[in-house]
Structures are given as C-alpha cells and as structure tokens.
Amino acid sequence: MRSIAVAALVALVTVSVHSGVASAAPEAVDPAVSALAEGLGISQDAARERLRQQDRAHEVLAALPPAVDPAGTWFDEGSGSLTVAVTDQTAAAAARAHGARAVLVPRSAGALAELRNRVRALATPDVAFNTIGIDQRANEVLVTVNRTRMTAATRQFVAAVSSISGVRVEQSDTGPRQQAGEVRPGDPWWPQGEGACSVGFAATDASGGKHFLTAGHCTNNANQPAYGQSGNQNRLGTSNVGGSRSVNGREGDMGVVAVTEPGWTLSASVNTWGSAAVTVTGAAEAIVGDSVCHSGNGSKWRCGTVTYVNETVDYGGGTVVDGLTFTTACSLGGDSGGAWLRGNKAVGLHSGGPAQCVPNPAKDEQSVFQPVSEALRKWNLTLFTGGGGGGDTQPPSTPAGLRSTAQTATSLSLAWNAATDNVGVTGYDVYLGATLAASTATTSATVSGLTPDTAYSVTVRARDAAGNTSPPGAALAVRTKPGSGGGRTFGNDTDQPIADQRTAASRISSTATGAAANPVRVSVTARHTCQEDLRLRVVSPAGWWYQLKNSGGSACTPFPGTATHSFSPFAEQASGTWTLEVTDTRTGNTGVLDSWSITV
Numbered sequence: 001m002r003s004i005a006v007a008a009l010v011a012l013v014t015v016s017v018h019s020g021v022a023s024a025a026p027e028a029v030d031p032a033v034s035a036l037a038e039g040l041g042i043s044q045d046a047a048r049e050r051l052r053q054q055d056r057a058h059e060v061l062a063a064l065p066p067a068v069d070p071a072g073t074w075f076d077e078g079s080g081s082l083t084v085a086v087t088d089q090t091a092a093a094a095a096r097a098h099g100a101r102a103v104l105v106p107r108s109a110g111a112l113a114e115l116r117n118r119v120r121a122l123a124t125p126d127v128a129f130n131t132i133g134i135d136q137r138a139n140e141v142l143v144t145v146n147r148t149r150m151t152a153a154t155r156q157f158v159a160a161v162s163s164i165s166g167v168r169v170e171q172s173d174t175g176p177r178q179q180a181g182e183v184r185p186g187d188p189w190w191p192q193g194e195g196a197c198s199v200g201f202a203a204t205d206a207s208g209g210k211h212f213l214t215a216g217h218c219t220n221n222a223n224q225p226a227y228g229q230s231g232n233q234n235r236l237g238t239s240n241v242g243g244s245r246s247v248n249g250r251e252g253d254m255g256v257v258a259v260t261e262p263g264w265t266l267s268a269s270v271n272t273w274g275s276a277a278v279t280v281t282g283a284a285e286a287i288v289g290d291s292v293c294h295s296g297n298g299s300k301w302r303c304g305t306v307t308y309v310n311e312t313v314d315y316g317g318g319t320v321v322d323g324l325t326f327t328t329a330c331s332l333g334g335d336s337g338g339a340w341l342r343g344n345k346a347v348g349l350h351s352g353g354p355a356q357c358v359p360n361p362a363k364d365e366q367s368v369f370q371p372v373s374e375a376l377r378k379w380n381l382t383l384f385t386g387g388g389g390g391g392d393t394q395p396p397s398t399p400a401g402l403r404s405t406a407q408t409a410t411s412l413s414l415a416w417n418a419a420t421d422n423v424g425v426t427g428y429d430v431y432l433g434a435t436l437a438a439s440t441a442t443t444s445a446t447v448s449g450l451t452p453d454t455a456y457s458v459t460v461r462a463r464d465a466a467g468n469t470s471p472p473g474a475a476l477a478v479r480t481k482p483g484s485g486g487g488r489t490f491g492n493d494t495d496q497p498i499a500d501q502r503t504a505a506s507r508i509s510s511t512a513t514g515a516a517a518n519p520v521r522v523s524v525t526a527r528h529t530c531q532e533d534l535r536l537r538v539v540s541p542a543g544w545w546y547q548l549k550n551s552g553g554s555a556c557t558p559f560p561g562t563a564t565h566s567f568s569p570f571a572e573q574a575s576g577t578w579t580l581e582v583t584d585t586r587t588g589n590t591g592v593l594d595s596w597s598i599t600v
Contacts, residue, residue, distance in 0.1 A: 031276035035276070035278050035303075036051065057287075061287065069108070071107060073287050079101060084101065112134050115164065115166050117571035118164070128149040128153075130144040130313070130314060131144045131364070143161055148174075176313055197215060210237075213254065219256065225238060254349055256381070268385050283347070286306050286340075288307065292306055292341060298334030310325075325347075330353075331353035395464070396421035398462070401415075402415075402474075409514070412458070414444060417443065430445050432456050452488075488574070490510050490511075490512075490578075496582070501586065521564065521599040528559040530557070535585055549565065
C-alpha cells in the first residue's frame with residue numbers, strides 16, 4: 001500500500017499510482033502535449049502549437065523593458081501572442097518592438113490597483129461579496145456578488161462601488177467555495193478524521209527534508225496526522241508542523257505536509273487520468289489567456305483558460321483570500337490542494353470552485369487556484385522536479401551591485417546586476433529585512449508604501465524555474481526622505497471668498513511621487529465671522545473626499561486664523577490635484593480663505 005500512495009506525493013493533486021521506474025513511451029510524444037490535447041479536446045498538433053506560442057509569450061513578457069509598464073497582459077489565443085495593455089503610444093511602440101501586441105487603454109496599472117484598493121476598503125467585514133479583482137482585458141475593476149447572500153451592508157457596498165468610474169459589478173446566484181468532498185478511491189490524502197484533499201507538488205527543504213504543498217484549508221490544524229489511505233491508514237507524515245506551515249486568509253490558501261514516514265518517496269510525475277503522466281520541470285506564473293490543466297481526486301484531469309489573476313475572494317464565514325487565479329477548467333469537491341500546470345510547469349494549488357461543472361462558466365462558476373511560487377518562497381522550499389532524481393537543485397548566484405537609484409519619502413527605487421544560473425534565472429525577490437517587499441523579472445524594482453525618514457535594510461535573492469533561490473549577499477542600508485518639506489508640502493495662497501451657503505474650492509497640484517503619506521496633513525488659513533458655520537473637506541486626485549471639520553454648534557466664534565488637520569487616506573497616490581472645499585452652511589456671515597497647504 002505504501003508504494004501505491006508514494007505516487008500520491010508525486011507532485012500533484014491526486015497523483016496516479018506508479019510502481020517504480022516508468023517505462024519508455026511507445027511514441028516520442030511530449031506528455032504535456034497529449035495531456036493538454038485530451039483536456040481541451042483538441043488535436044495533438046494544435047496542443048503542441050498552443051504550448052509553443054504560450055512559452056514564447058512568456059519569454060516576451062520577461063523581456064519587456066521597464067518603460068512599457070503594462071496595465072495588463074494576456075495570451076491572445078487568436079493571434080497566438082502576448083498582448084500588452086498600455087496607456088501611451090511610446091510604451092506601445094516599445095512593446096511591439098519586443099514582439100508583443102499592444103492595445104491602448106485609459107487606466108494604468110497603478111490606477112487600476114488604486115481602484116481595487118478603494119473597493120477593498122469599502123468591503124468591510126459585514127459585506128458579503130464573491131470576488132474583487134482587475135479585469136485586464138476590460139481595463140477596469142470587476143466586483144462580483146451573490147444575490148442569495150445580499151444583506152443591507154452588501155446593498156450599500158454595491159451602490160457605492162457601482163458609482164465609481166472604472167468599476168463594474170456583476171451579480172449571480174452562486175459563488176466560489178473551498179472544496180472538501182467525500183472519501184473516494186484514487187490518490188488523495190486525508191487529514192486525520194476529515195474528508196479527502198488532493199496532493200499538490202512535492203518539494204524539499206534546505207536540509208533535504210521531504211514535503212508536499214497543498215491547500216491551506218486542508219492543513220489548518222497544527223501537527224495533524226496525514227494519511228495516504230482512508231480510515232486513517234498508511235500514515236505518510238504530519239500536516240502543518242508547529243502550526244506555522246498553513247495559511248488560509250488574506251495571504252493565501254496554501255499549506256505544507258511533511259513527509260516523515262519510512263518508505264515514502266517523492267515524485268514529479270503527474271497523473272493525467274488516461275494520458276501519459278506529465279513530469280514537472282519547474283515552477284512558473286500564469287497570465288490571463290494561458291491554457292492550464294489540473295489533476296484532482298474529484299474531477300480527475302481538467303483543462304481550461306486563465307481568466308483573472310490576483311483576485312480577492314470571499315469564501316464566506318470570514319474567509320477572505322487575496323492573490324488567487326480564476327480559470328474555466330471544471331473542478332469538484334476533493335480537488336482541494338491539487339496541482340495546476342501550464343504545460344509541464346507548476347503554476348498553482350487548487351483552492352476552490354463551483355458546486356458542479358457547467359459549460360461556459362461565468363466568473364462565479366469558475367475554478368480558483370493559489371499561485372505555487374508564493375508557497376515555495378514563503379516556506380523556502382525547492383520544487384521537486386525531473387524524473388525522481390530531484391531535477392535542478394543548483395541555486396542562482398547572488399545578485400551583485402545592489403544600489404538605490406532614487407528615494408522619496410515613501411518609496412525606494414533599486415537596481416542590481418544580473419545573477420547567473422546553470423539553467424536560467426527567472427526572477428528576483430526584494431526583501432526589507434526579513435519581509436518580502438517585491439518580486440520582479442528584471443534587475444530593478446521600486447518598493448512603495450514606506451515610512452518617511454526611515455532606514456531600511458535591503459537584500460535581493462535570485463530564483464530559477466525550479467524554485468531554487470540564491471544567498472541574499474551583503475545588505476544595503478538606505479533611508480527614505482523626510483515626509484514633510486523636501487518637495488512633499490504644496491500650497492495655494494490665492495484668496496477665495498467664502499459666501500453664504502456656497503462652497504469655496506481651492507486646488508493644489510502635487511508633483512510628489514509614490515503613495516500619499518499616512519496621515520496627510522492640511523493647514524488652513526482663513527478669516528470668517530462664524531467658524532461653526534463652516535464645513536471643511538479635502539477631495540483627493542482620485543475623487544475621494546476626507547472631512548476635516550463639520551459644521552454645527554450653537555456658539556458663533558471667529559475662525560482662529562490658522563487651523564491644522566490630518567486624515568488617514570485610502571491607498572492614495574500623492575501626485576495629482578488635491579482640492580480643499582470650504583462650505584458656509586448658513587446665512588449672515590462673511591469670510592475669505594486666505595491660503596492652505598497640504599503635506600502628502
């Protein structure tokens with residue numbers, strides 16, 4: 001029995017049973033091609049061309065210069081190439097010069113991220129939504145809600161976000177859920193006393209210890225025995241050792257099972273339930289438009305297309321998860337934790353999906369997975385690849401020449417020299433102290449949202465497709481600029497009359513870069529006979545208003561010359577036009593707004 005379940009550790013969801021060394025295939029056919037053809041119901045020639053085009057698209061994406069700064073990227077099945085959404089003709093020309101298709105859109109990546117963050121801020125814990133994310137093809141934020149979970153708070157949320165330009169709301173009668181499933185035959189694994197989940201990808205730690213990745217909602221109990229057979233039989237190891245190897249919340253839906261029992265081995269051979277097994281050769285990211293497949297104990301082998309990435313999903317019961325990927329491939333209960341592949345590259349761990357498989361699924365009927373690279377980085381694990389020999393285990397060299405090319409009060413721009421690897425470097429991870437702050441495929445990055453006038457210790461690690469990471473090298477000490485002054489304070493000293501029952505609006509144009517400070521500080525100098533009649537508020541460049549002072553009170557006292565206020569913004573950018581609105585709410589008063597300033 002143990003040799004059978006060994007394959008479950010293989011490297012994927014429900015891995016098929018393998019007795020030992022695989023025999024040679026009768027034909028020289030790439031298993032990834034056969035598996036995709038079977039899953040999508042297309043010819044092997046079409047599947048081979050699809051994989052070739054996708055690989056080329058990802059190569060083009062990795063080679064795009066920083067100046068392109070795409071608002072969205074996706075693989076276009078019709079043209080067989082990478083499509084890049086950009087906001088100006090210069091970036092479009094640069095994208096085309098590197099082999100991508102370019103489309104012009106009104107909103108940048110930063111603007112879309114800001115829109116998404118505003119929507120997230122409005123989704124308070126009493127709001128029941130399905131998903132919040134960016135529709136890259138439409139260049140807008142898409143929110144989905146379940147009509148059957150509609151509450152008064154949710155209706156208010158829907159009304160608020162529907163009025164925001166660039167936000168689209170769709171309603172349905174269903175929603176994603178984290179799948180558990182019943183005990184059934186095949187190659188699942190069982191948390192003690194619970195229903196079956198599916199094995200994800202096998203991995204090793206720095207000491208050679210054996211593990212496999214799976215869903216966080218399958219590993220939520222600390223030090224829980226894990227079995228390769230129903231009825232608590234054939235123990236293979238321990239789930240969530242020490243209580244620190246599972247997350248199921250904002251950070252993600254991912255967990256680790258330690259393989260500790262004698263006789264269990266790891267494999268990189270993925271069961272495709274009828275076609276030749278696919279051998280995992282490395283880890284990669286998925287983009288919109290990619291063809292992907294997954295193997296699971298519930299739905300077996302299924303393929304589809306990536307539709308959305310970096311989504312926020314509300315599974316209900318207080319479980320909200322960020323950073324998930326949606327696809328049209330069917331999934332069922334029992335698939336949780338299973339492997340998602342792009343060709344022969346590991347891309348994800350199954351998180352959730354619909355209650356049943358439907359053709360042409362709407363967004364809330366699609367399957368959901370957790371990107372696998374995030375799990376490998378979080379627990380410093382190396383993906384088990386190749387034909388059982390461990391695959392590529394050599395880490396890249398340490399990136400040299402780490403330097404800071406620019407600093408603001410809230411951001412650091414960094415650059416370094418390229419690292420080398422025996423196979424190839426696929427990306428770099430930037431750390432502030434022990435915290436992962438940014439990941440990039442290029443040799444530069446900008447880390448935003450930092451504290452003004454603060455020293456940071458920066459290191460960079462290179463990584464390859466197998467998940468190997470380089471040593472961090474020597475740390476770079478760098479400090480952000482002060483938060484006030486130094487180009488962060490802007491003013492307007494043009495007089496504005498404050499008329500009865502009218503609003504005086506005074507505007508300031510900020511050229512500061514990066515995120516706005518928290519708090520933003522405002523100083524107002526005015527003359528008015530009754531400050532109790534005045535309401536003061538600031539409108540941000542993105543259109544959000546923040547109240548500084550409300551009107552009201554039985555007394556009537558003069559405005560005190562200069563008054564200072566502060567507020568905590570949403571995820572606002574500092575640049576753009578900030579507007580002070582001074583409203584006289586009653587009659588019989590006179591006044592003038594002399595000047596005001598804002599520190600962002």
